[in-house]
Amino acid sequence: MQLYLPIADLPVNIFLILAMGMAVGFVSGMFGIGGGFLMTPLLIFIGITPAVAVASVTGHIAASSFSGALSHWRRRTVDPTLALVLLIGGTVGTFAGVWLFTLLRSYGQLDLTIAISYVVLLSGVGGAMFWESVGAILRARSGKPPTLRRPGAHNWVHGLPLKLRFKRSKIYLSVFPVVAIGVFIGFVGAILGIGGGFILVPLLIYVLRVPTATVIGTSMMLTLVTMTFAIVLHATTNHQVDAVLTLIMMVGGVIGAQFGVRAGQRMPGEQLRLLLGLLILAVGIRFAVELTIRPDELFTVRALEPGS
Template sequence: MDVYLPIANLSVNGLVIVALGALTGILSGVFGVGGGFLTTPLLIFYGVPPTVAAASAASQVTGASVSGVLAHAQRGGVDYRMGLVMVAGGIFGTGIGALLFRFLQSIGQIDTVINILYVLMLGTIGGLMGQESLQALMARRGGAARPPRKRRHHPLVASLPMRWRFYRSGLYISPLAPLTIGAVVGVLTMLMGIGGGFVLVPAMLYILGMSANVVVGTSLFQILFVTIVTTMMHSLTTKAVDIVLAVMLLLGSVSGAQLGAKIAQRAPPERLRLLLAIIVLAVALRMAFGLGYRPPEIYSVVPL
C-alpha cells in the first residue's frame, strides 16, 4: 500500500510506517520512553530525510504518550507536580532547540548533526543499560539477590536552594533540578525528534532519586506536553512536519502503548532492559556505519 508523503516528497509503504508506530507505542508503554529515539533512525534508514523524520516523529510521540499516560494515571503512577515543573523546563528547552535547528539547517549541517547525536546518545545509553541488565541477570541466575539500591538524590541536587515537596515522588528538593533536566530534554526533542524518555527516566531515578513507581508515568506526562510544543515549533519554524507520515505513525503507536503497558506488568524487567539495550546498540552501530560509507547518491534534494 504505497502512500505519498508531501513534505518528504517520496512514496512509502503505509503498512511499514504503521508497524514502526506500533513498535514505538510498545516501547512507550513498557519503558516510559517516547520511542522517537528509534522511530527517527528507522525512518532515516527507510529513506525519509532526517529533518522530516525528526520533526514528524516528535508529533507521533505525542500520541503514544497520551495513551501511556492514561494507562499509568489509572494506577496513580504520575507525579503531576513534578511533571509540570519538567514541562516548564522542556518548553524553554524547545525554544533553544528551535534556534539551534534553524542555524544548523541554514549552514547545511543539520542531517550530519542529527546522525552524530544519535550515535553518541544511543551508544552511551545502550551500553550502560546493557551492562546493568547483564549484571542483574547474572545475579539472579546465581541465586544471589542484588541489594536494593538506596533511593537518594544526587549531592548537587541537595545543594540547590528553594526546596519544594513532591509528595507523590517522596522528595523534598529544589525545583531547579527537574527544571534543568526538562530543559535538556526539550533541546534533544527539538533537534532529534525524540520523546527524551531514555534520558529522562535514568535522570529521574539516579539524579532526582524519584520513587520507581511514578517514574514511567511522570516521564510520559512530561513527554506529552513537550512533544506538543515541539510539533508546533517545527510547524511554525522549520516547516518539516509531514502530517501524512505523522498520522500513519500515530495509528500504530496509540494501540501499541496499551499493549506495552500490559507487557511491562508481566515480563521480567531485567530481560526487557537487555532487549532494549540490544536494539539501541544495533541502531547506533547502523547509524555509525551510515556516517562512514559513501552513499550511492552523493547529492540529494530535500525541501527546507
C-alpha cells in the first residue's frame, strides 16, 4: 500500500515504514534507549533525504520519550536540578545544531556531513561498547569478578570550580561539565536526529559518577525537551518535518516497544550491551560503505533556496 509523503515528496510503502517503526521501537524497549540512531539511517537507506529524515525523526523521539519521562518523574527517578542544568546546555546545543543544519543545507553539504558524522560517531561508540561487553562476558566465564568502579571515586572533573549539590543524585559537582554534556547532546541530536541517550547515559555514569537510579529518568527528560525544541525549530526554520511520516513511525514504535521491554528483561546485561554494540557498529559500517560506493549519478541538480 503506497502512501505519498508531502514533505519528503515521494511515495512509500506504509507497511514498510510501520514495520521499521516497530523494529526500532523493539530495539528501544529492549535496550532502554532512543532509536533515532537507527531510524534515521533506515529512512535514508530507503530513499528519504537526510534533511527530512533527521527533522521527522526528532518528532518520533520526542513522542516516544514522553511516556517514559512521565513515568520516571512519578517514580522520583529524575534529578530535577541535574535535568535543569543539562537542559540549559541542551537548549543552547539544539539551537546551534539547527543553525548549522540550516547552513550546511544551504551550501549543499548536509548529506555528506550527516553520513560522515554517523560513521565516526556510531563506529566509535559501537566499537567501544562491543569491546567492553566482550571483556565482561569473558571475565564472567572465567569466574573473575567484574571490574566495577568504586562508588564515590573521583576524577579530574570533580575538581572543577562552581560546584552545585544535586540532592536527588547525591553528588556535589561543578556545573561546567554538566552544561558541556548538555550542549553536546543537544547539538548532536539536532544535526543527526538522535536522542543521544546511548551517549548521555555512559557519560553521566562513567564521567560524572551519577547513580544509575537517576540516570535513565534524567536522560529521558533531557531527550524529551531537546527533541521537542528541535522539531519546532526544524519545522519553522527548515520546513522539513513530514508529519505523516512521523505519525506512522510513532504508531509502529509504540507497538514494538512493548515487546522489546519484555525481551530485554530476559537477557543478561553483558549480552544486551554486546548486541547493542554490534547493532550500532553495523549501522556505522553501512554508512561507511555508502560513502565508498560510486554513485549511479555523479551530478545532481538542485533548486537554489530563495536569496542564495
